[in-house]
Each structure stands twice: as structure tokens, then as C-alpha cells.
Amino acid sequence: MVDIPLESLTGGSAPAGPSSSGRTFYLETFGCQMNVHDSEKVAGVLLARGYRPTSDPDRADLVLYNTCSIREKAAQKVFAHLGKYKKAPEQGRAVAVLGCVAEQEGERIFDRAPWVSLVCGSASYRRLPELLDRLEAGQRRVTGLGLDVDETFETEVTRRDHPFRAYVTIIEGCDKRCTFCVVPSTRGPERSRASGPVLAEVARLAAAGYTEVQFLGQTVDSWRDPGPPGLRFSELLLAAAATPGIRRVRFTTSHPRDFGPDIVRAIDDCPVLCEHIHLPVQSGSTRVLERMRRNYTREEYLETIAMIRSSRRPISLTTDIIVGFPGETEEDFALTMDLLDRAGYDGVFAFKYSPRPNTPALEWPDQIPEAEKSRRLALLIDRQRQIQVERNGKLVGSGVEVLVDGRHEARGQWTGRTSGNRVVNFTSPMPDLLGQYAQVRIFQAGPNSLVGEHTR
Numbered sequence: 001m002v003d004i005p006l007e008s009l010t011g012g013s014a015p016a017g018p019s020s021s022g023r024t025f026y027l028e029t030f031g032c033q034m035n036v037h038d039s040e041k042v043a044g045v046l047l048a049r050g051y052r053p054t055s056d057p058d059r060a061d062l063v064l065y066n067t068c069s070i071r072e073k074a075a076q077k078v079f080a081h082l083g084k085y086k087k088a089p090e091q092g093r094a095v096a097v098l099g100c101v102a103e104q105e106g107e108r109i110f111d112r113a114p115w116v117s118l119v120c121g122s123a124s125y126r127r128l129p130e131l132l133d134r135l136e137a138g139q140r141r142v143t144g145l146g147l148d149v150d151e152t153f154e155t156e157v158t159r160r161d162h163p164f165r166a167y168v169t170i171i172e173g174c175d176k177r178c179t180f181c182v183v184p185s186t187r188g189p190e191r192s193r194a195s196g197p198v199l200a201e202v203a204r205l206a207a208a209g210y211t212e213v214q215f216l217g218q219t220v221d222s223w224r225d226p227g228p229p230g231l232r233f234s235e236l237l238l239a240a241a242a243t244p245g246i247r248r249v250r251f252t253t254s255h256p257r258d259f260g261p262d263i264v265r266a267i268d269d270c271p272v273l274c275e276h277i278h279l280p281v282q283s284g285s286t287r288v289l290e291r292m293r294r295n296y297t298r299e300e301y302l303e304t305i306a307m308i309r310s311s312r313r314p315i316s317l318t319t320d321i322i323v324g325f326p327g328e329t330e331e332d333f334a335l336t337m338d339l340l341d342r343a344g345y346d347g348v349f350a351f352k353y354s355p356r357p358n359t360p361a362l363e364w365p366d367q368i369p370e371a372e373k374s375r376r377l378a379l380l381i382d383r384q385r386q387i388q389v390e391r392n393g394k395l396v397g398s399g400v401e402v403l404v405d406g407r408h409e410a411r412g413q414w415t416g417r418t419s420g421n422r423v424v425n426f427t428s429p430m431p432d433l434l435g436q437y438a439q440v441r442i443f444q445a446g447p448n449s450l451v452g453e454h455t456r
């Protein structure tokens with residue numbers, strides 16, 4: 001869950017819209033970076049209409065939840081939060097549900113929580129100004145639903161929540177239809193933004209002082225330039241990296257099926273491209289991968305890993321894994337554990353399989369008991385922790401460059417990330433390092449972070 005802090009409006013001038021001056025909004029975000037960035041854009045639209053942000057939901061005229069339904073618990077949390085606003089309509093306040101739960105549940109949300117006034121899925125965010133017009137005119141139930149879109153949600157009034165690192169969506173939706181995943185039914189079909197507007201946005205961000213951009217997409221490497229000049233994804237990365245002022249370009253999430261050697265060559269050739277690839281494998285068993293409809297085998301995935309490991313740069317590699325997928329046997333799980341050792345991941349986001357509405361795997365009879373899923377998850381996390389201790393330990397004594405993005409006052413340490421996306425906590429005699437690139441010598445390593453001292 002990310003409670004969006006209140007930051008200044010950046011990224012272009014606000015278009016004149018109907019004035020809602022004096023009204024306040026509270027926006028809370030659940031889920032992935034795509035949702036976090038969607039919320040930055042939604043907040044920008046509200047600010048441009050004259051709304052003011054508040055961090056107190058009880059004082060907000062408009063309360064918005066940007067929701068996630070990737071796992072059952074995340075969706076349940078939303079309804080638990082909504083229960084707090086039963087009196088909102090009689091108080092002259094409005095409650096909105098945005099994002100994946102909105103698209104998944106649709107108008108059923110009005111049945112479960114009749115005090116909600118606006119339900120809008122991410123594929124309909126372009127219509128937000130029109131939907132807000134209707135809400136402000138007093139319409140009690142306003143909906144923006146449907147996935148029949150061929151457009152992306154772009155706005156010049158995005159409110160950026162991080163002062164040095166900016167998200168840029170380059171592709172929305174997904175056409176892959178993995179059998180466990182809600183994304184195709186909540187975010188709609190795959191649609192890429194043209195390279196021109198993407199690179200113009202990067203140039204604007206650089207001019208505004210951002211030095212790191214992160215390209216976002218559910219399957220970011222599936223990006224195809226919809227018009228001339230017809231860049232490949234790796235060419236888009238290189239073009240963004242060539243923008244004056246930009247020192248780091250990241251991208252997430254890559255799909256193994258679309259990940260080609262040209263991306264690794266680009267990272268090899270261009271130090272501005274970060275040496276980190278997030279490549280979800282989901283399972284180490286080809287049998288399970290087939291049932292998941294991932295469109296690659298264990299062997300093909302390992303070939304891609306070998307290609308990445310042949311890079312001249314020390315690319316760090318992270319992944320997502322689902323344990324306890326329906327029908328996953330002990331042998332399948334052993335193959336996933338074995339893959340951990342072979343891949344040598346620098347980080348793993350591991351989850352128990354969570355049955356989701358509108359997905360084929362929901363109906364399958366060979367569901368794994370919860371206790372068994374928990375057992376497998378614990379084993380996997382424990383093994384991966386050892387791997388991370390070993391891998392991070394090799395960095396002790398080395399020097400790394402860190403983009404400083406925070407300070408732990410109590411510990412007297414600065415914190416930031418390396419190009420490989422490792423968290424580094426370090427001491428420095430400098431009074432202010434926020435937003436700067438610091439050279440740090442590493443003297444200690446844990447499973448999830450490194451500790452060092454500033455050298456210059």
C-alpha cells in the first residue's frame with residue numbers, strides 16, 4: 001500500500017478545467033508501480049481542477065482508492081476501507097473506487113458499498129474529467145468501465161511523488177492471458193505509446209531536474225513503436241538514455257518470451273541503462289509453466305538467463321515466483337528450488353498462489369492446501385535469503401555509485417540505490433546528499449541491503 005505524499009505539480013502546465021477550488025481529495029494507492037504512477041496522473045488531473053490534497057481522509061471532500069486485485073487479500077482490504085465511509089453522501093462527500101477492483105467488480109461495488117459514487121477502471125482514466133463533471137453535478141452513481149480501448153492514459157499534469165526518480169508508462173494492458181492473472185481482464189489489451197511522446201516526456205522530466213526515469217509496463221519489453229520511426233524497445237531505451245541530464249534509465253516488468261539479446265547489448269553498450277533486469281519466471285517446472293500459459297519452458301528461460309549472465313556488466317537479476325499453483329507437485333516445486341540456485345537471483349518476490357476471479361486456474365480442481373503453500377513458500381524464502389547473503393557478500397570491499405533518496409536520522413545514515421537496484425545505507429560527513437550520486441565503499445552485506453561509507 002502506498003499513501004501518496006503531497007508533492008508539487010510537475011510535468012507541464014495545467015489545462016484550464018472546471019474549478020473545484022476549495023474542495024479536497026485523499027488518494028490512497030494499493031498494488032504495483034503501474035498503480036502508483038496511475039495515481040500520480042489522477043492526482044494531477046484533480047489538482048488541475050482546483051482540488052487540494054489532504055492526508056486526512058476524514059476531512060476530504062473526495063476520497064479515492066486506487067485498488068489492486070492481483071491477490072485476494074488486496075481486494076478484501078479495499079472493502080474494509082470503504083466500510084469507514086457509510087455516511088459520506090449525507091455529509092456531502094464522495095467516495096471513488098479506481099483501478100483493478102473497480103474494473104473487476106464493476107457496478108457490483110454499488111451493491112456492496114451503496115455510499116460509493118464513482119467506480120472507474122484504469123482503461124477509462126482518460127474519461128476522468130468527464131466523470132468528475134458528472135460527480136460534481138450531483139450524479140449519485142458514476143461509472144467508467146470497459147476494456148474496449150486502444151488508447152493510453154497520458155496527461156501533462158502528472159503530479160510526481162518522487163523528486164529525482166520518475167515513472168513513465170510506455171505500454172498498458174496485456175495480451176498474454178496467463179491462467180492465474182487478472183491483468184488482462186482489469187487493465188485491458190496491450191497498447192504501446194508512440195516513441196515521440198515517450199521521449200518528449202523524458203526530455204521534460206530531465207529539464208525539470210529528474211536524473212532517473214523508469215519505464216513501466218506489465219510486459220514492458222513487449223513494447224512496439226506504433227508509428228514512425230518504428231523503434232525497437234532496446235532502441236527506445238538507448239534514445240531515452242541519450243537525453244541530456246538523464247543519468248539512469250530503468251524498466252520493469254520484462255516478459256521472458258519477449259526478452260531479446262538486443263536489450264542486453266544495449267545495457268552493455270550504454271552505462272546510463274541500469275544493470276538490473278526483473279524477469280518473472282513464476283515456476284521452475286515446464287509442466288507448471290505450460291499450465292500457467294507462460295509460453296516458455298524452463299530450458300528457454302535458463303538460456304535467457306545465460307545470455308544475460310554473458311553481459312560485460314554485472315547485471316542484477318530479480319524475479320517473481322508463485323508457489324502452490326494448482327497441480328504443483330513436490331517434483332515441480334523441487335525444480336523451482338533448483339532454478340533458484342541456477343539463476344542466482346539478487347531478489348525474489350515470492351507469493352502463494354491466490355485464486356482470482358475471471359481466471360481459468362480458479363476453477364481447477366487440483367488446488368494446493370493453504371498449509372502446503374505456506375510450507376513451500378517458507379522453504380523458498382529461506383533458500384533465496386541464503387543466496388542473497390552470498391551474492392551481496394561478494395560486493396564487500398567494492399565501490400558502488402548510489403543515487404541518494406533518503407536519510408535515516410536515528411541511524412545517521414543516508415540511503416539510496418545502485419544501478420543494479422541494490423539498497424545501500426551509508427555514512428557521510430556531507431550535510432545534504434539527497435538527489436545526488438555518491439560513491440560508496442561497501443563494508444557489510446545483508447540479504448536485502450548493503451552498508452558502506454561515502455568516499456566522494
Ligand code: SF4
Nearest residue numbers: 174176177178181183
Ligand atoms: S504476462 Fe501474464 S502475469 Fe504478466 S500481466 Fe500479462 S497475463 Fe498477467
